[in-house]
Amino acid sequence: MLHFTEALLPGGWARDVRIAFEGGLIAALETGTAPHPSDDRHAVGLPGVPNLHSHAFQRAMAGLAERRSAGPETFWSWRDVMYRFVAALTPEDVAAIAALAYMEMLEGGFTRVGEFHYLHHDPAGHRYADRAELAARIAAAADQTGIGLTLLPVFYAHGDFNAAPPSAAQRRFLHDIDGFASLLDAAQTAIAPLPDAVLGVAPHSLRAVTEDELAACVALAAGRPVHIHAAEQRREVEACVAATGARPIEYLLDRGMGAGWCAIHATHMTPTETSRLAASGAVAGVCPVTEANLGDGIFDGVSYRSQGGRYGVGTDSNILIGAADELRMLEYSQRLALQGRTMMAPAGQSTGRALLEAALAGGAAGLGVGGGLAVGASGDMVSLDAGHPALAGRSGDGWLDGWVFAADRAVDRVWRRGRAMVRGGRHVGRAAIVAAYAERIGRLMPG
Ligand SMILES: [Zn+2]
Structure with a gap:
């Protein structure tokens, strides 16, 4: 399971949040639970x-x-x-x-x-x-x-x-x-x-x-x-x-x-x-x-x-x-x-x-969709890079004010339907996507 030190739930910030995805959806969500040794740990989790x-x-x-x-x-x-x-x-x-x-x-x-x-x-x-x-x-x-x-x-x-x-x-x-x-x-x-x-x-x-x-x-x-x-x-x-x-x-x-x-x-x-x-x-x-x-x-x-x-x-x-x-x-x-x-x-x-x-x-x-981190919702989540200097020492709303106003790029991981599509701020398919784009763009540039 994933473990977040803090996550933004529909009712506000919660601490020690464990989340499991299944079939693209959030299948389990526990709060106030210490991380298990096998958990994939992150500092802060937000809805996408x-x-x-x-x-x-x-x-x-x-x-x-x-x-x-x-x-x-x-x-x-x-x-x-x-x-x-x-x-x-x-x-x-x-x-x-x-x-x-x-x-x-x-x-x-x-x-x-x-x-x-x-x-x-x-x-x-x-x-x-x-x-x-x-x-x-x-x-x-x-x-x-x-x-x-x-x-x-x-x-x-x-x-x-x-x-x-x-x-x-x-x-x-x-x-x-x-x-x-x-x-x-x-x-x-x-x-x-x-x-x-x-x-x-x-x-x-x-x-x-x-x-x-x-x-x-x-x-x-x-x-x-x-x-x-x-x-x-x-x-x-x-x-x-x-x-x-x-x-x-x-x-x-x-x-x-x-x-x-x-x-x-x-x-x-x-x-x-x-x-x-x-x-x-x-x-x-x-x-x-x-x-x-x-x-x-x-x-x-x-x-x-x-x-x-x-x-x-x-x-x-x-x-x-x-x-x-x-x-x-x-x-x-x-x-x-x-x-x-x-x-x-x-x-x-x-x-x-x-x-x-x-x-x-x-x-x-x-x-035309639902949202928020809750059981049954789509597994669409973002974690912020707690190592970013603009986020150092923050908690709760401080994460969001740091991300929105003080950080350049502070997204760490992004899950879509429970799959980690972005890791370390980079899309897992980035190299191939950029290469395919570069191959096509030259012809489109004005002379
Ligand atoms: Zn428009």
Whole structure:
């Protein structure tokens, strides 16, 4: 069995925790038990963190859009770079890049990813023979690395509000509703070999779907998770108001967004929208590192969490991958905006603990799974490196504040369904995954 000096259980920290995995699940959990001589001993055990929002292929263009051109550099100019990059990707490229991204997620403390998967067709915009070809490549990368997968096939039909025609650069993303329903069936088949994959539905954004198409997507979800990009950019909010008379979050709440939904970004909200979203039961999928990289803006975090709003974190563009990085950036964005400290923690609580527990609960709800260390739960765990100088002499919440704010890389071991996929901070398949990625990436680099 595993033995942890301290572990974070649903009721808080416990000491001398022994855990056994069986069939991918936690089969036994004892507290206050001294280690047995044969136990595999670790200092601190945590539940694995859910990553609510990823576009895996974007990992390969991380850092390629940091050069200033003559014109203004915004989210929209970044998107042009991304569209040029996406045009050339083959199924083999997608598999190799996703494996790299998922390996890095595990190394960064994530044990499940919500893949917001919008790249569906070949470079000419035609369906592959298997319409879920690229979804199958995502599933293969999840299988290879061991990460849990909530696959969110994306419905994308238009280039902007008012059902504007899509651009040529968007041809690999497009469906009508009937084609999308067929894609969902094929995607369900693609993920079937994975032991605990979940299928959800992702209308891309209010730019890409009409009101009727949004309703059709929700109907197709049939109770499964619904994820949508919303209110990431001011220009998007202004265009939404011009086209519909409502702001994006307001529009979605008026159409039933609530429990079972994940609003990705939700960056630009009025105080009323913040209050309504917090009360709705929906999860805000905040992606602080990407939002900082893209210059999106700052989530209304303090007001939202003080009203009981649910949130989790996502790595989105995968410019940098790590659970602690997202939690730290979320907190720091609030400090910079509001000129205070310990902003995301309720009075008397540790900030690292408050951030982590919100991300665990919101992430699990958003990805359609359970969470927490308890008998019967998935064997998804992270241990921290107690030998890291930033963690020396710590205990309890001190581990989390040290990990989130003071350590560079402090994840030691990561178990997924009871298997140790990361040891000493490195994925067990790292060499082969990096080699396969390196072999493919040269062709994709701009000349
Ligand atoms: Zn996104």
